Amino acid sequence: MSEPSDDRTASGKAVASLVFAILGITCCPCIGSFVAVMLGLDERSGVGRAGFHLGWIGPLILLGSSLVGWAFLCCCASLGQ
Numbered sequence: 896m897s898e899p900s901d902d903r904t905a906s907g908k909a910v911a912s913l914v915f916a917i918l919g920i921t922c923c924p925c926i927g928s929f930v931a932v933m934l935g936l937d938e939r940s941g942v943g944r945a946g947f948h949l950g951w952i953g954p955l956i957l958l959g960s961s962l963v964g965w966a967f968l969c970c971c972a973s974l975g976q
Contacts, residue, residue: 919953
């Protein structure tokens, strides 16, 4: 029996988009996510789409954590008065 062959391969831009998206989530949300979104815009493969969508998660996490931190500081400031 022969194993089924899968001729579909991801392009270099798609893989780079996914790598930068992971970097954007883990260590550099602004730059990594921006590059991931830009590289994943034209990609139609699953890897490219994953990089594009994950690229948006980094800034959303940064924005959400900033809002939570700001709310925490406001609550602490109001309790201190």
